[in-house]
Amino acid sequence: MDILSQQLFNGLTIGSVYSLVALGLTLVYGILHIPNFAHGAMYMLGAYVTLTMMLLWGIHYWLAMAVSVLVVGLLSVLMERLVFHPLRNAPPIHDKIAAIGILLFLEALAQLIWGADYRSMGTPYGEVINLFGLTVTMQRVLINVGAVVVMLLLYLFLKKTMVGSTIIAMAQNREGAHLVGINTNKVAMLTFLISGGLAAIAASLAAPINLVFPGMGHLVILKAFVIIILGGMGSIPGAILGGYILGFSESLGATYLSNDYKDIIAFLLLVIILSFRPKGLFAREGF
Amino acid sequence: MFLETKALTKQFGGLIAVNDVSFSLEKGKINAIIGPNGAGKSTFFNLVSGSHSPTSGQVIFKDQNITKLPPNKIAELGIARTFQTTNLFEQSTVLDNVIVGHRLRTNSTLLDAVLRTKRFKREESKCKEKAIEVLDFVGLTAVSDQLASNITQEEKKRVAFALALATDPEVVFLDEPAAGINPDETEGLAELMKKMVDRGITVCLIEHKMQMIMKLADKIMVLNYGEKIAEGTPEEIMNNQMVIEAYLGGSASA
Amino acid sequence: MAALVNRRTVISGFILLALVFPFLTKNSYVLHILTLAFIWMIAVYGLNLLAGYTGYLSLAHAGFFAIGAYSLGILTVKVGMNYWLAFLSSLIITCILGLLIGLIALRTKEHFFAIYTLCVGYIIYLVIDKWDGLTGGVRGLIGIPVPAGVGPLSFEEPQSQYYLILFFLLLTVLMVYRIVHSLSGRTFIAIRNSEELAKTLGIATMKNKLMVFVLSTLFAGLAGVLYASFIRFIGPDIGYITITFDLLMYLLVGGIGTLAGPIVGTILIVWVSQSLQFLQDFRMLIFGPLLTLLIIFYPRGIIGAFYEWKIKRQEKKRMRALIKKHKDAEFSDANSVPDKKVKEG
Numbered sequence: 001m002d003i004l005s006q007q008l009f010n011g012l013t014i015g016s017v018y019s020l021v022a023l024g025l026t027l028v029y030g031i032l033h034i035p036n037f038a039h040g041a042m043y044m045l046g047a048y049v050t051l052t053m054m055l056l057w058g059i060h061y062w063l064a065m066a067v068s069v070l071v072v073g074l075l076s077v078l079m080e081r082l083v084f085h086p087l088r089n090a091p092p093i094h095d096k097i098a099a100i101g102i103l104l105f106l107e108a109l110a111q112l113i114w115g116a117d118y119r120s121m122g123t124p125y126g127e128v129i130n131l132f133g134l135t136v137t138m139q140r141v142l143i144n145v146g147a148v149v150v151m152l153l154l155y156l157f158l159k160k161t162m163v164g165s166t167i168i169a170m171a172q173n174r175e176g177a178h179l180v181g182i183n184t185n186k187v188a189m190l191t192f193l194i195s196g197g198l199a200a201i202a203a204s205l206a207a208p209i210n211l212v213f214p215g216m217g218h219l220v221i222l223k224a225f226v227i228i229i230l231g232g233m234g235s236i237p238g239a240i241l242g243g244y245i246l247g248f249s250e251s252l253g254a255t256y257l258s259n260d261y262k263d264i265i266a267f268l269l270l271v272i273i274l275s276f277r278p279k280g281l282f283a284r285e286g287f
Numbered sequence: 288m289f290l291e292t293k294a295l296t297k298q299f300g301g302l303i304a305v306n307d308v309s310f311s312l313e314k315g316k317i318n319a320i321i322g323p324n325g326a327g328k329s330t331f332f333n334l335v336s337g338s339h340s341p342t343s344g345q346v347i348f349k350d351q352n353i354t355k356l357p358p359n360k361i362a363e364l365g366i367a368r369t370f371q372t373t374n375l376f377e378q379s380t381v382l383d384n385v386i387v388g389h390r391l392r393t394n395s396t397l398l399d400a401v402l403r404t405k406r407f408k409r410e411e412s413k414c415k416e417k418a419i420e421v422l423d424f425v426g427l428t429a430v431s432d433q434l435a436s437n438i439t440q441e442e443k444k445r446v447a448f449a450l451a452l453a454t455d456p457e458v459v460f461l462d463e464p465a466a467g468i469n470p471d472e473t474e475g476l477a478e479l480m481k482k483m484v485d486r487g488i489t490v491c492l493i494e495h496k497m498q499m500i501m502k503l504a505d506k507i508m509v510l511n512y513g514e515k516i517a518e519g520t521p522e523e524i525m526n527n528q529m530v531i532e533a534y535l536g537g538s539a540s541a
Numbered sequence: 542m543a544a545l546v547n548r549r550t551v552i553s554g555f556i557l558l559a560l561v562f563p564f565l566t567k568n569s570y571v572l573h574i575l576t577l578a579f580i581w582m583i584a585v586y587g588l589n590l591l592a593g594y595t596g597y598l599s600l601a602h603a604g605f606f607a608i609g610a611y612s613l614g615i616l617t618v619k620v621g622m623n624y625w626l627a628f629l630s631s632l633i634i635t636c637i638l639g640l641l642i643g644l645i646a647l648r649t650k651e652h653f654f655a656i657y658t659l660c661v662g663y664i665i666y667l668v669i670d671k672w673d674g675l676t677g678g679v680r681g682l683i684g685i686p687v688p689a690g691v692g693p694l695s696f697e698e699p700q701s702q703y704y705l706i707l708f709f710l711l712l713t714v715l716m717v718y719r720i721v722h723s724l725s726g727r728t729f730i731a732i733r734n735s736e737e738l739a740k741t742l743g744i745a746t747m748k749n750k751l752m753v754f755v756l757s758t759l760f761a762g763l764a765g766v767l768y769a770s771f772i773r774f775i776g777p778d779i780g781y782i783t784i785t786f787d788l789l790m791y792l793l794v795g796g797i798g799t800l801a802g803p804i805v806g807t808i809l810i811v812w813v814s815q816s817l818q819f820l821q822d823f824r825m826l827i828f829g830p831l832l833t834l835l836i837i838f839y840p841r842g843i844i845g846a847f848y849e850w851k852i853k854r855q856e857k858k859r860m861r862a863l864i865k866k867h868k869d870a871e872f873s874d875a876n877s878v879p880d881k882k883v884k885e886g
Contacts, residue, residue: 035652086837092651093598094840097793098833100786105829112823218782222663225656233652260671267660267667271645274657278648336741362743374735378848387727391743397752400723401716407723414724434852454743 006134007251013140013209015247016147020202021220022227022239023154024195030171030234031191033092034084037099039199040221041106044214046072046200047207048114051121061124065204069197076196077189085188103217110214123208143205150201151240154194158236167191171234219263226270229280238281288347289314289489290335290366290458295344297330297513304330306513307344312458312506317484318491319500321524322510323533328493329371331510332460336368337361363391367456371463373447377436381427381446382418384435388453389417414453421452424486425479441472448479452488459483461492465499477503501525509533559707563700576703576771578811579710580764585791585803586713587760592789593798594721595753596733600785601642601658604665605758607780609635609765611669614682614775624689628766635762636755643754647747650736662785670777681776685769706767713760718800720756729753733798790832796842805843 021043028036049071053064079102087095125138158164170187203216210216227246231238246266254262273281291311297304305327312318320328333339335346337358345354353361375384393414399407422431425445430438435446444464451459461480465473477499480490494500500507501521509517509524511533517524524530563572584606592598612631616622622630642661649657669676676682688696688705696702720726728749731739740746769775778784795806810828817824839846 029652033652035656083833083837090836090840091596093592093596094836096598096652096655097789098836100789101829101832101834101836103829104786104825104832108823108825108829112826116822222660226660229653229656261667264664264667267664270657270660271664274649274653275645278650278653280653338737338741358740359743359745362741368741370738370741374738376730376734379730383727387724387731387739387744388742390724390728390731393724395724397720397725397756400720400725403719411724437856450738450742 003255007255008248009134009136009140011248011251012244013143013247014250015244016143017202017206017243018220018223018227018246019240019243020147020150020198020205022224022231022243023151023236024198024202025221025224026228026231026234026236026239027167027171027191027198028195029228030236031167032080032084032088032188034095034099035225036195037096037221038079038102038106039195039224040217041103041110042072042076042196042199042217043203043220044110044212044217045075045106046196046203047121047212047216048110049200050204050207051119051212052114054122061204065201068200068204072200073193073196076192076199080189080192084192085185107214107217114214116214118211118213121207121212126208137209139208143209146201146205150198154198154236163190223266226266229270230273232280288350290346290348292331292335293345293347295331295334295346296342297327297334297339298342303513305334305341305510308508308510308513308515310508310515310518312489312491314489315484315487316489316505317480317503318489319504319507320491320493320510321495321497321500321507325512326510327513328510329462330513332368332462332493335361336366336460359391362454362456365455365457366460367451367454367458368460369447369451369462369464371466373443373450375435375443375446377434379435380432381435381438381442382415382422382431384446385418385422385431385449385453386414388421388450389414389455391454392417417453417455418449421449424452424482425449426475441468441475444468444476445479448476448483452483456488458489458491461490463493463495465494465496473499556711563703569699572699572703574811574815576699576706577768578807579703579706580767580771581788581791581811582803582807583710583713583767584761584764585788585795585807586717587757587764588788588792589797589799589803590717590720590729590760591753591757593792593802594726594733595729595750597647597750597754598655599646599658599754599757600655600782600789601646601662601665602757602761602788603780603782603784604662605635605639605761606765606768606784606788607665607669607775607777608638609762610769610775610779611676611682611765612762613766613769614685615675617686617770618682618684624686624770625691628688631766632759632762635765636759639755639758639762640751643751643758647750647754659782662780662782666777666780666782669780676777679777681774682769683774685773685775687773688770702771706771709763709767713763714800714804721800725749725752790828792842793832793835794842796844796846798841799844799848802842802844809843 021039024042025036025039028034028039046068049068050061050064053059053067054061059067083098083102084095087098123139125142127138128135129138129141131141158168166182166187167190170182170184223246227242228235228239230245231240231242246269249269250262250265253265257265289312291309293309295308296306308327308331320331322328330339334341337353337356337360341354345352347353348361348364348366351364353364353366356364375381393410395404395407395410398404399410419428419431422428425448427442427445427449430442435443438446448459448461448464451461464476464480468476473496480492480503483490501524504521507517507519507521507524508515509527509530511529516529516533517527519527562575566572584602587605588599588602609631612634613627616627616630617624620627646654646657646661670678672678687702690696694701696705728739728744731742731744732746732749736746765779768779791807791810792803793806794810795804796802814824817827820826835842841848
């Protein structure tokens with residue numbers, strides 16, 4: 001019982017991180033239909049920027065995270081302008097390859113700046129606390145609370161503000177949105193800004209309990225893809241739900257099946273899903 | 288019966304795109320399907336050609352039930368279709384684009400290709416001859432060596448016809464063949480359709496241009512909100528009260 | 542016709558150059574790098590058939606490369622099978638796995654296919670990395686034998702290995718050339734252009750896609766097999782995504798969907814990488830943006846850009862000829878007879 005609840009809490013924590021990353025991915029997919037392979041690099045950069053801010057300038061954790069959100073968000077917008085915008089009418093194979101190019105570049109860049117070493121990030125919230133009979137670190141609690149707060153804010157932004165609803169409108173119908181006078185360029189840039197910001201938050205929250213290294217985005221991005229296929233490409237609730245489902249299955253799988261193969265769980269899940277539903281779990285039949 | 292649909296119905300989620308449509312084509316004639324935008328015409332085509340499978344109902348071709356067959360099998364039986372827009376391989380010549388149209392009548396495999404067998408050579412030239420023949424038929428011999436990216440909109444429409452004809456069809460379904468081209472060119476395409484009928488090919492088309500249809504078609508079916516509201520000769524259709532209402536009350540596409 | 546002769550000469554020239562190359566250089570390192578480049582080319586041709594000609598971007602190719610390599614490694618080192626039997630078996634194993642994966646993967650399209658194959662590639666990598674008992678895990682497999690001699694030929698020397706691998710490369714190019722210039726090749730291109738249209742033209746798209754997929758994994762597997770017995774050591778890294786990205790880069794720089802693309806791209810990138818060796822791990826600082834810029838400005842790579850230029854030149858020539866014809870026609874009416882009515886078929 002004790003192990004189970006501990007693992008459930010772990011699953012919740014991992015799931016929170018996955019959900020945040022998947023949210024950024026699904027937003028971009030919903031608006032532009034780009035599977036943004038470079039999103040993993042955004043995640044990685046998010047962690048490095050926070051780490052650097054804290055180490056180099058001794059900025060407080062939260063402030064460092066804010067800087068990271070800004071930096072990565074703007075970088076993400078830059079990427080949209082310079083790469084995806086020019087490719088908006090190209091065959092679908094092109095933007096995938098372009099995204100891979102960006103990913104390779106950013107990883108090499110990170111390695112050049114920060115080196116290939118694995119680094120750990122300190123946190124002011126390292127203390128161990130007792131939560132409903134579970135022994136957990138404060139940082140893990142923060143990840144969970146932080147993720148929920150960010151998701152709520154995102155929800156409020158999308159549902160309650162004008163700008164947010166244009167994003168939703170465009171996700172549902174790009175041509176239609178253009179016709180009713182929505183500036184699709186602005187919406188695309190805004191979406192990339194949010195997407196990059198989410199990746200930075202996720203990475204900064206998760207970095208203290210993981211390691212920071214140039215390839216840290218690989219697995220996370222792959223799993224985020226699994227999640228948004230699980231939850232329906234472009235679906236926001238789907239990304240959140242999918243993130244938690246994967247988080248739970250991994251932490252339980254690691255305990256009760258095999259720790260070596262826990263990373264395979266996500267991919268097996270995907271392989272199984274796509275075998276039976278080639279267009280994803282919640283694909284709508286189109287005309 | 289040549290080709291007929293029996294109570295064909297297609298539902299997308301809660302929306303009924305085609306509702307209980309029974310229709311039979313007149314063999315060796317020009318058949319037309321008209322109706323306002325969103326009346327279910329293209330969906331009807333997709334059902335007959337196998338691109339979608341119907342929710343209920345049947346498609347019968349020469350006494351064979353083809354409802355559940357995939358599009359490629361339906362094409363093999365001699366039912367060809369065109370799309371509103373045809374994606375051609377732009378970096379290739381018109382002739383090269385059309386050659387593949389006869390592929391379904393050949394059997395050569397990868398192994399034939401690698402070993403350059405006799406069958407390979409025979410079928411390669413057979414497909415090429417076919418392509419030359421149908422390009423000649425649609426009047427594109429002059430541009431057959433040009434890149435597909437360099438030909439006009441109207442010529443692209445003709446290439447789409449040629450591709451369909453290269454499959455050796457008995458019946459051809461044309462999805463808005465005259466969309467996006469000028470009246471003179473429309474006239475030319477109408478001539479081409481008559482020529483196809485003269486050659487024994489049954490034609491069925493979706494069209495918005497009413498004048499063209501009324502002059503051209505032998506038999507017309509009118510769809511509205513997925514349902515068949517009328518069927519008959521152009522005269523009958525023109526005097527049908529329901530059709531007039533559907534068109535006056537509906538969109539102005541007539 | 543002149544162009545054909547021209548092309549023949551160019552191709553023969555290159556083959557001749559490849560044949561005499563070992564005599565031109567005494568530098569065994571250069572020969573080693575070139576042999577390795579040949580191996581990559583074979584894999585890139587496989588990727589090209591699938592991604593370039595059929596329009597399905599597979600990100601699992603490093604996985605199939607690794608399956609080929611590990612099959613040979615395990616069969617020769619652990620099972621002790623006869624080399625050429627192991628060689629053949631490895632190709633068959635790769636194809637069977639390719640067939641099984643293709644059956645499922647090809648039901649998905651576009652982004653889903655790319656993501657699906659990306660995940661398949663990762664699973665293959667993880668299995669190799671974790672299945673210690675079979676693959677040696679992170680330690681890898683050591684002591685894979687060089688290809689066994691055939692009759693009087695022995696493949697102990699780097700030179701003879703070079704020729705063996707060149708032979709397989711030429712075989713690959715010949716096969717791909719013949720396939721692309723055949724009804725089968727046209728069928729694949731038709732699928733790339735529009736699967737929906739291809740289907741209504743009576744093409745069994747699934748069957749054709751599956752054939753390309755298996756063939757494409759065969760080439761990846763062949764490259765892997767050759768790699769294993771050339772380097773004689775393999776580790777899980779050869780199945781990692783970075784290898785797929787490398788292959789993809791070779792293909793794109795050279796020209797996706799072109800016949801010469803894989804050769805041009807691989808040679809160029811391998812050569813540039815060698816000259817930029819001081820960059821080592823940072824070579825992606827140059828190649829990453831290069832990949833992105835290429836896909837924006839020259840989506841069909843160097844060869845594609847070359848063809849475009851050639852076509853434009855021909856177009857100009859044609860226009861000039863046309864203008865000249867018109868001028869001539871002003872003098873004699875012989876040419877201005879209206880086009881004959883299209884005759885009935």
